Amino acid sequence: xxxxxxxxxxxxxxxxxxxxxxxxxxxxxxxxxxxxxxxxxxxxxxxxxxxxxxxxxxxxxxxxxxxxxxxxxxxxxxxxxxxxxxxxxxxxxxxxxxxxxxxxxxxxxxxxxxxxxxxxxxxxxxxxxxxxxxxxxxxxxxxxxxxxxxxxxxxxxxxxxxxxxxxxxxxxxxxxxxxxxxxxxxxxxxxxxxxxxxxxxxxxxxxxxxxxxxxxxxxxxxxxxxxxxxxxxxxxxxxxxxxxxxxxxxxxxxxxxxxxxxxxxxxxxxxxxxxxxxxxxxxxxxxxxxxxxxxxxxxxxxxxxxxxxxxxxxxxxxxxxxxxxxxxxxxxxxxxxxxxxxxxxxxxxxxxxxxxxxxxxxxxxxxxxxxxxxxxxxxxxxxxxxxxxxxxxxxxxxxxxxxxxxxxxxxxxxxxxxxxxxxxxxxxxxxxxxxxxxxxxxxxxxxxxxxxxxxxxxxxxxxxxxxxxxxxxxxxxxxx
Numbered sequence: 001x002x003x004x005x006x007x008x009x010x011x012x013x014x015x016x017x018x019x020x021x022x023x024x025x026x027x028x029x030x031x032x033x034x035x036x037x038x039x040x041x042x043x044x045x046x047x048x049x050x051x052x053x054x055x056x057x058x059x060x061x062x063x064x065x066x067x068x069x070x071x072x073x074x075x076x077x078x079x080x081x082x083x084x085x086x087x088x089x090x091x092x093x094x095x096x097x098x099x100x101x102x103x104x105x106x107x108x109x110x111x112x113x114x115x116x117x118x119x120x121x122x123x124x125x126x127x128x129x130x131x132x133x134x135x136x137x138x139x140x141x142x143x144x145x146x147x148x149x150x151x152x153x154x155x156x157x158x159x160x161x162x163x164x165x166x167x168x169x170x171x172x173x174x175x176x177x178x179x180x181x182x183x184x185x186x187x188x189x190x191x192x193x194x195x196x197x198x199x200x201x202x203x204x205x206x207x208x209x210x211x212x213x214x215x216x217x218x219x220x221x222x223x224x225x226x227x228x229x230x231x232x233x234x235x236x237x238x239x240x241x242x243x244x245x246x247x248x249x250x251x252x253x254x255x256x257x258x259x260x261x262x263x264x265x266x267x268x269x270x271x272x273x274x275x276x277x278x279x280x281x282x283x284x285x286x287x288x289x290x291x292x293x294x295x296x297x298x299x300x301x302x303x304x305x306x307x308x309x310x311x312x313x314x315x316x317x318x319x320x321x322x323x324x325x326x327x328x329x330x331x332x333x334x335x336x337x338x339x340x341x342x343x344x345x346x347x348x349x350x351x352x353x354x355x356x357x358x359x360x361x362x363x364x365x366x367x368x369x370x371x372x373x374x375x376x377x378x379x380x381x382x383x384x385x386x387x388x389x390x391x392x393x394x395x396x397x398x399x400x401x402x403x404x405x406x407x408x409x410x411x412x413x414x415x416x417x418x419x420x421x422x423x424x425x426x427x428x429x430x431x432x433x434x435x436x437x438x439x440x441x442x443x444x445x446x447x448x449x450x451x452x453x454x455x456x457x458x459x460x461x462x463x464x465x466x467x468x469x470x471x472x473x474x475x476x477x478x479x480x
Contacts, residue, residue: 004032004175005479007195007214009182011035012068013460014451014467015220016165017109021471023172027479032175032212036200037064039178040163045072052383053294053302053352058203060296062305063224066178067162069295070460074287074308075153075161076267077113077461079106079122088146089269090462091452096438097469105465110151113464116164117157119310123150123266130264134411138270141407146269154310183209185217185447187236192217192446215446216478218470219434221453222463226429227298227335229453233434239443243432243455245334247341247397248281248322249389250292250304250423251405254377257414258317262288267319270411274403277396279323281404284428286319292381292423294353301342304353304381304423314380320426323400338427344392345425348385353425355384359418361402376419389424430455439473440466 006022008015011033022028036059037043043065046054059065062072078089080103087094087102094102114120124131124147131147138145153161169176179200186193194213221229233240261268267286274281287308295305306318327334348354356367357375366388372379390398401422409416433455440448440456450456450466457463 001213004030004212004214006031006216006218006474007212008033008218008220009195010068010220010222010225010451010453011066011176012220012222012451012463013070014457014463015218016067016162016169016467017112017464018218018220018450018467018471019169019174020112020165021468022475022479023169023174025471025475027475028172028174032177032214034177034180034182034195034197035064035066036179036181037061037066040066040159040166043072047294047383053296055296055300055302058200062293062295063297066166068222068224070158070162072155072159072307074155074285074290074306075158075460076285077110077118077151077153078459079110079149079151079461081148084148089148090459091457092455093457093462093466096436096440096456102465105468106461109461109464109468113151113161116161118151118153118161119157123152124264125149127264130260134260134264134268138411141410143270143272143407143411146271147265150266152266152308155307156312157310185232185236186211186213187444187447190444191215192444216448216474217446218448218450219454220451220467223429223452224297225453229434230335230432233432236444238447239435240432241435242327242332243334243430245325245338245430246322246428247325247338247393248320248401248426249393250306250318250426251321251420252292252316252318252377252379252423253415253417253420255289255315255317257412257417258288261286261412262317270408272404272407274400274407277400279325279396279400281321281323281400284320284322286317288317289313289315290318290380292318292379292384294381294383297429300351301339302346302351302353303342304426316377316380318380321401321404322426322428323397332432334432335429338429341392341394342425342427345389348387348389348391350385353381353384353423354387354389355379355381355421355423356387356389357418358405358416358420358422361390361422362418375421377421379421381423384423389422393424440470
């Protein structure tokens with residue numbers, strides 16, 4: 001019976017950097033990473049050739065595979081300002097290990113990214129006075145602006161960088177199983193003993209599962225695995241806390257309107273609580289001169305996202321506008337709620353992302369294809385279907401988004417131009433937040449949770465940092 005020191009479920013940034021750090025600590029001789037998708041060099045999205053999403057089987061190459069969605073994201077690494085007394089972006093890692101230790105981890109992890117080819121240029125550090133003026137203007141409209149240094153990898157460069165990391169792990173004898181599904185965990189007397197796996201090709205087949213053993217299993221499944229993680233926690237009574245789902249749209253508008261934000265900050269993170277519901281609404285993943293894109297989740301749910309390349313440019317900026325949804329007793333299924341919203345929008349778009357002009361929403365009408373063809377803002381996602389997202393997005397969510405756009409227009413003139421485009425759905429899935437201790441261990445002995453899927457982090461940098469930290473914990477306490 002083969003037994004590993006550590007098994008890691010998923011190969012997103014948190015998993016990759018956990019393995020990298022164990023290599024550096026000379027503790028990676030007997031660890032195993034398991035991933036349902038492909039090696040990074042085999043991950044290709046056909047949409048550029050086909051013009052539309054063909055819903056790759058068994059898993060979307062955008063969301064699954066080595067480095068997770070990170071390999072196809074716009075590749076922004078969010079850092080921090082030296083004067084900051086808190087960590088404002090990236091989840092809750094600092095609440096477990098402290099602000100100072102988190103800053104040290106960011107510096108260390110950033111140095112790893114640089115060593116594998118990340119751009120040495122930092123965005124958002126050269127225009128403090130101009131950013132301060134925008135910050136004050138936003139405050140008057142009850143919007144909070146968070147501006148931190150950002151290292152932009154670029155979508156195509158992210159793919160290359162993570163390819164180098166994959167090769168590094170392989171060259172250092174890290175065990176990696178690709179196109180393999182973790183169907184279940186092996187838990188006895190509230191202690192983890194390993195995992196049960198099968199080939200991704202057998203996703204819909206009832207086949208015998210292979211047992212792989214370890215007394216230390218790390219769940220690093222990312223947002224793509226949030227639904228899987230929720231089911232696993234329910235099945236094995238792993239303690240969780242009420243979760244959140246972020247539901248919204250991808251907003252596309254001309255670079256000219258966003259020129260100051262793009263120049264001074266590259267990505268401006270605005271947060272508001274518009275009336276009447278006072279829900280948290282935020283901008284996320286801003287892509288100057290970028291392209292709106294699609295990604296496919298389980299059961300062929302098609303969501304919208306955004307890319308920003310280093311070399312290929314459009315004349316539009318796109319960004320997410322997300323509304324945080326917290327649910328109370330007796331409803332505790334935020335993922336199912338989000339999936340239903342996505343399903344309804346997909347049905348409206350005949351399986352595709354739906355796009356609508358802002359002015360048509362104000363007029364209470366759908367957008368027609370011929371109107372989109374003559375629109376001042378040309379859509380960069382050609383596969384999107386013109387329609388009416390208000391049929392499925394929900395009154396409360398839609399009200400929050402429209403009011404937020406009006407408030408943003410007072411800060412960034414033209415933000416509420418009727419020609420601007422809303423694509424839906426953009427949804428960020430997280431499982432119910434996994435209950436973990438300071439060492440990221442769950443209520444099951446030997447079972448750990450890191451990265452975005454379990455609610456600890458948000459984004460590439462913090463997910464990567466969580467992997468580095470857990471590697472140090474395991475090297476010190478669990479691996480001989």
